[in-house]
Amino acid sequence: MRRRRLEPDARREQILSVAIRLFGSKPYADVSTTDVARDAGVARGLVNHYFGTKKDLYLEVVRVMLTVPEVALEQLPEGELPERADSIVSWFLDVVSRHSTSWLAATGAGGMAGDAEVNAVIAEAVDVAAAGVLRAVGMGDDPSPALRGMTRSYVGLAIWTAQEWLQRGVLTREQVHVLLSTALVAMVERAFPQAV
Amino acid sequence: MRRRRLEPDARREQILSVAIRLFGSKPYADVSTTDVARDAGVARGLVNHYFGTKKDLYLEVVRVMLTVPEVALEQLPEGELPERADSIVSWFLDVVSRHSTSWLAATGAGGMAGDAEVNAVIAEAVDVAAAGVLRAVGMGDDPSPALRGMTRSYVGLAIWTAQEWLQRGVLTREQVHVLLSTALVAMVERAFPQAV
DNA sequence: AACACTATTGGCGATGTGTCAATAACATGC
DNA sequence: GCATGTTATTGACACATCGCCAATAGTGTT
Numbered sequence: 176m177r178r179r180r181l182e183p184d185a186r187r188e189q190i191l192s193v194a195i196r197l198f199g200s201k202p203y204a205d206v207s208t209t210d211v212a213r214d215a216g217v218a219r220g221l222v223n224h225y226f227g228t229k230k231d232l233y234l235e236v237v238r239v240m241l242t243v244p245e246v247a248l249e250q251l252p253e254g255e256l257p258e259r260a261d262s263i264v265s266w267f268l269d270v271v272s273r274h275s276t277s278w279l280a281a282t283g284a285g286g287m288a289g290d291a292e293v294n295a296v297i298a299e300a301v302d303v304a305a306a307g308v309l310r311a312v313g314m315g316d317d318p319s320p321a322l323r324g325m326t327r328s329y330v331g332l333a334i335w336t337a338q339e340w341l342q343r344g345v346l347t348r349e350q351v352h353v354l355l356s357t358a359l360v361a362m363v364e365r366a367f368p369q370a371v
Numbered sequence: 372m373r374r375r376r377l378e379p380d381a382r383r384e385q386i387l388s389v390a391i392r393l394f395g396s397k398p399y400a401d402v403s404t405t406d407v408a409r410d411a412g413v414a415r416g417l418v419n420h421y422f423g424t425k426k427d428l429y430l431e432v433v434r435v436m437l438t439v440p441e442v443a444l445e446q447l448p449e450g451e452l453p454e455r456a457d458s459i460v461s462w463f464l465d466v467v468s469r470h471s472t473s474w475l476a477a478t479g480a481g482g483m484a485g486d487a488e489v490n491a492v493i494a495e496a497v498d499v500a501a502a503g504v505l506r507a508v509g510m511g512d513d514p515s516p517a518l519r520g521m522t523r524s525y526v527g528l529a530i531w532t533a534q535e536w537l538q539r540g541v542l543t544r545e546q547v548h549v550l551l552s553t554a555l556v557a558m559v560e561r562a563f564p565q566a567v
Numbered sequence: 568a569a570c571a572c573t574a575t576t577g578g579c580g581a582t583g584t585g586t587c588a589a590t591a592a593c594a595t596g597c
Numbered sequence: 598g599c600a601t602g603t604t605a606t607t608g609a610c611a612c613a614t615c616g617c618c619a620a621t622a623g624t625g626t627t
Contacts, residue, residue, distance in 0.1 A: 180574055180623045202486045204400075207614060218576045223616060290398050324541035325550055328532040332554075335527025345520035346566075354521055354562040358528075361557030366550040370542075376592045376605055403583060414607045419585060 187225045190215045191235060198236045199277045208232070234296055240281035241300035243270055256312065256363060260356040263311035267304075267333055267355070268348060275341045282334050304330045312363050321370035329362055383421045386411045387431060394432045395476045404428070430492055436477035437496035439466055452508065452559060456552040459507035463500075463529055463551070464544060471537045478530050500526045508559050517566035525558055 181189070193215045197206045208229050212219040226232040253259075271278055282297060305326040309315040314322065333355055340346045346354075377385070389411045393402045404425050408415040422428040449455075467474055478493060501522040505511040510518065529551055536542045542550075 178575060178621095178623065183574075186574080204486070208616095209614075219615085220577075220617080221575060224575080227616090229615070290400065320541045321543075321546060324535040324539060325532075325546070328528060328535055328550065331531025332524060332528035335531075336521075336524040339520040339524055343520060345516045347517075350517060350521070350562070350565050353565050354524065354558060357557050357561040358554050361553050362550060365553040366546070369546050369549050374590095374592065374606060379605075382605080404585095405583075415584085416586080416608075417606060420606080423585090425584070 183225070186217075186221070190217065190222055190225060191232075191239070194232055194236050195239060195277065198233060199240070199280050203233060230290070230292070234292060237281050237293060237296050240274075240277040241296070243274070243278075243300075243304075256360055257356070259312055260359045260363075261352075263308055264333075264352055264355045264359065268337070268352065271333075271337045272341065272348075275337075279334075279338060279341060301327055301330050304333075308359075312359070314363075314367065319370055322367060325362065325366055325370055329359060332358060379421070382413075382417070386413065386418055386421060387428075387435070390428055390432050391435060391473065394429060395436070395473045399429060426486070426488065430488060433477045433489060433492050436470075436473040437492070439470070439474075439496075439500075452556055453552070455508055456555045456559075457548075459504055460529075460548055460551045460555065464533070464548065467533050468537065468544075471533075475534060475537060497523055497526050497530075500529075504555075508555070510559075510563065515566055518563060521558065521562055521566055525555060528554060 190211065194206075194211050197210055197214065208222050209219050211232070212222050215222075222232065226235060282300075302323070305323060306315065308329060309318055309322070309326050318326070336346070336351050336354055340348065340351045386407065390402075390407050393406055393410065404418050405415055407428070408418050411418075418428065422431060478496075498519070501519060502511065504525060505514055505518070505522050514522070532542070532547050532550060536544065536547045
C-alpha cells in the first residue's frame with residue numbers, strides 16, 4: 176500500500192475539487208464521502224480530517240460555486256435607466272452562462288435546500304448579487320431593508336429565468352434579456368419608490 | 372403490548388398527517404422515519420409498508436403541500452390588463468398567506484430540491500400556477516413553450532417575493548402587491564409578445 | 568542511518584434505512 | 598362463547614453511511 180504525502184493545502188484543494196465535481200453532477204444525498212475519498216484516491220477519514228462533517232464539505236463547495244468573478248462590476252453602467260438595465264442584465268447572463276452548471280446547481284440548492292446553514296450561504300450570494308444590481312441602477316447608497324428585499328426578489332426572477340434558459344432550453348438568450356431588463360426597469364420605476 | 376388495528380386508508384392518512392407536520396417544521400435530513408413512526412405511535416416498518424421509501428413519503432407530503440384550492444380561479448378576472456393583474460396577484464397572496472408555512476416549506480425553502488423526482492413535483496405545481504396566470508391575463512389558449520417558460524419565471528418571482536414577505540418580513544403585503552402586479556404588467560406587455 | 572514530525576490510514580461504534588417472516592388484532596362462522 | 602382465517606402490524610436482521618481516533622508510515626532533518 177503505497178501512500179503519498181501532500182502539503183495540507185494541496186491535499187485540501189485536491190479533495191475540494193473532486194467534491195465540487197461530484198456535488199455539481201449529483202444531488203447531495205447521492206454523493207457519499209466514500210465517493211469523494213475514492214475519486215481523490217484517499218482514505219475516507221481524511222475527508223473528515225480536512226473538512227469536518229459532510230455538510231461542512233458541502234458548504235465549502237457551495238461557497239466556491241457561488242463565488243463569482245466580481246470583475247467588470249466595477250465599471251458602473253452609464254446613461255439612463257434602460258441602458259443601465261441592459262448592461263447589468265448582459266453582465267449577469269455572461270457570468271451565469273459561463274459557470275452555468277455549477278452556479279445553477281448551487282442556487283437550485285443542489286441537494287439540500289431547507290438546511291439553515293446552506294440557506295445562509297445561498298442567501299449571502301444572492302445578497303451580493305442584489306447589491307450589485309442596486310449599485311448598477313444607481314440606488315446603491317444605504318438602501319432600506321425593504322428595497323434590498325425587493326432587489327433580492329428580482330435576483331430570484333433572474334435565477335429562475337436563467338434556469339428556463341439554460342436547463343429547460345425553452346427560452347433564447349435574447350428573450351431572457353428582454354424579459355429581465357423590462358422587468359427590472361418596471362420594478363425600479365414603480366415598485367422600488369414604495370420602499371425608500 | 373397493546374396494538375390497535377386500523378383500516379389501511381385511515382392508518383395511511385394518519386401517518387401522512389404526522390409526516391406533513393414534521394417535514395413542514397424541519398428540513399428533510401432532520402426528519403427520520405423513526406420520528407414519523409414514533410409520533411404516529413406505530414412501528415417504523417409500517418411507514419415503509421404504506422409509503423415505500425422515505426423519499427416516496429416525502430414526495431407525498433410535498434404533493435399535498437402544493438395542492439392548492441383551485442377555487443376562485445374559475446371566475447376569470449375582467450377588465451383591462453392592470454385590473455386583471457391586480458386580481459390574480461391578490462388571489463395568489465391570499466392562497467400563499469393562508470397556507471404560508473407548508474407552502475413555502477415545499478416550494479424550496481424547506482425540502483430537498485435538487486433531487487430529480489422532488490423537482491418534478493415542484494415543477495408540476497409551478498406549471499399549474501403558471502397556467503392560471505396565463506389564463507388570468509387572457510393568453511391561456513395554446514401558449515407556446517417559450518411563453519409558458521416566461522410565465523414560470525414570473526411564478527418564480529412571486530415565490531421569492533412571498534418569501535421576502537412571509538419569512539424575512541422585510542416587505543409589507545402592499546409592497547409585495549405593487550411589485551408583483553407592476554412586474555406582471557410589464558412582462559405581459561413587453562416580454563410576452565417576443566414569445567408568441 | 569536514526570530520528571521527529573505529522574499526513575494518512577483503517578477500523579470501531581452509532582445512526583438511519585429497507586425488507587421480511589412472525590405475530591396478533593379483528594371479523595366471521597359455528 | 599370458541600375456533601378460524603384474513604391481514605394489519607410488529608420486531609429484528611442486513612446493509613449503508615457517517616464521525617471519530619489511535620496506530621501507521623511518508624518525508625525532511627540532524
